[in-house]
Amino acid sequence: MRIGLAGTGRIGAFHAKTLSTLPGVDEVVVADLDTTLADRVATELGIVSAPSIDALLGSGLDAFVITAGTAAHADLIEAAVARDIPTFCEKPVALDLERTIALAELEARSEVPVHIGFQRRFDAGYRRVQAAVAAGEIGFVHTVRAATMDQAPPHAAYLPTSGGLFRDCSVHDFDIVRFVTGREVSRVFAVGANKGEPFFTEAGDVDTAAATLVLDDDTLVSVTATRYNGAGHDVRMEVHGSQGTLGVGHDTTLAITSAEEGVDWPPGPRHWSFMERFLPAYVAELTAFADVARGAAPSPCTVADALQAFRTAEACARSMTTGQPVDLADVPGLLAIAH
Ligand SMILES: NC(=O)c1ccc[n+]([C@@H]2O[C@H](COP(=O)([O-])OP(=O)(O)OC[C@H]3O[C@@H](n4cnc5c(N)ncnc54)[C@H](O)[C@@H]3O)[C@@H](O)[C@H]2O)c1
Structure with missing residues (x-):
């Protein structure tokens, strides 16, 4: 499985590391608006970076993980769903209620699973x-x-x-x-x-x-x-x-x-920090997302839940x-x- 990840800040670098250790994951490719940061995280983890989010989304992904800042979530979910790519997105789905509702409606119309990251x-x-x-x-x-x-x-x-x-x-x-x-x-x-x-x-x-x-x-x-x-x-x-x-x-x-x-x-x-407190939960949720992306399970936390x-x-x-x-x-x- 080839997984793309957008946003290599605090939680993005952390999730990229977890994803790269999951069984069945062959390649993790990361991107960030800050390309220097994405390159640095990729080098540290021994994975690859893409030059832009568009390049990442167009590179033949089996799954997409959104760990960019909250303001970017809604556009990135829409872009991934339009390309039929199963998507995991960190909470919250969007900054405002209107956009969150629109995404719940998109989810209801679409066959593409979206898993929102409530790791608890x-x-x-x-x-x-x-x-x-x-x-x-x-x-x-x-x-x-x-x-x-x-x-x-x-x-x-x-x-x-x-x-x-x-x-x-x-x-x-x-x-x-x-x-x-x-x-x-x-x-x-x-x-x-x-x-x-x-x-x-x-x-x-x-x-x-x-x-x-x-x-x-x-x-x-x-x-x-x-x-x-x-x-x-x-x-x-x-x-x-x-x-x-x-x-x-x-x-x-x-x-x-x-x-x-x-x-x-x-x-x-x-x-x-939340990373120590919830380390096993983050590993379990990303493992569950890999099953969602394989088509082996439905989303355990949908946009409607979020x-x-x-x-x-x-x-x-x-x-x-x-x-x-x-x-x-x-x-x-x-x-x-x-x-
Ligand atoms: N589930 C949890 O426990 C948990 C914990 C921390 C953060 N989060 C969520 O994760 C998200 C990121 O938080 P963070 O603490 O890592 O923030 P951060 O500021 O450390 O990192 C965000 C990164 O996103 C990048 N970015 C912004 N817009 C982008 C875009 N359009 N495309 C690609 N990259 C983009 C920024 O350049 C930055 O590197 C937030 O939505 C936050 O709510 C969840």
Whole structure:
């Protein structure tokens, strides 16, 4: 299999390395608007680079992986689907709701599979909770707590093209809440704050946010996110049911210090980035994508799935701006999913 990858920044170089080690992958070819960067990454990994994205897409690919900045995703998905190339794209699908809806409609009309990179769906802990909830092992679920805490902010230039904290970061929590509970979000109330670098405010973003989600079976969900967690990269979830509680991320690496006398758990070492925290999940999702590209499996996370998470992010952004709760029924996109 010959796989092309567009965008050799932080996650692109990381995914290119993983792809080049997958069984059944014969060649990985990378490209970036910054051709010097693409050449450098290719040399470091012992793979090849293409001189442009067009040259890459026209070079006879069996599969295409999009790890460019979010603003480029929608055009690249359209270009790949037009060429009948099975495509993996990092989250989110687009910067805005309209474009995400248009891509969900394109997906519904097309036979070309598109897999969106919500890697938590491939994390062993989240999968175990999903299976336990589906089997009724913790009774009925009434409360969920989900948190994403980056150790340090991304570079300032990343923010204006990220879509903001809810669409860029909490969107992972919104997706995994759907995946774990099997329910849809019906209502949200969200707030945000900036207590760190002024470049967040200058980019119209916040560095810390909290949202309450009400699911369609009245499960109550608390989602928090911050770009400043000096304790380490901390992504976790607690699912509380009538018969028990399950936790994801509660292993020896949990980036927390107990204030209780004589308690020295967790012993560490801690994760400092999403790459360490989710390494096995990233390998599993790209392995799954190779199966999708071979025609051996359907997309495990479609554009329609990503649209649902994005609608929640959109609702939270609106709620934070207006100070009012937002019903998901008032956020466009349901028709695109129903197709
Ligand atoms: N799933 C995850 O855990 C995860 C983690 C990090 C980033 N991401 C997503 O991956 C994407 C990239 O993030 P990053 O942190 O690697 O950003 P980055 O800024 O480090 O790299 C982005 C790269 O894309 C290139 N680029 C921009 N437009 C392009 C185009 N039209 N064609 C080809 N290359 C183009 C840039 O030159 C840059 O090298 C974002 O959409 C982000 O949301 C996902």
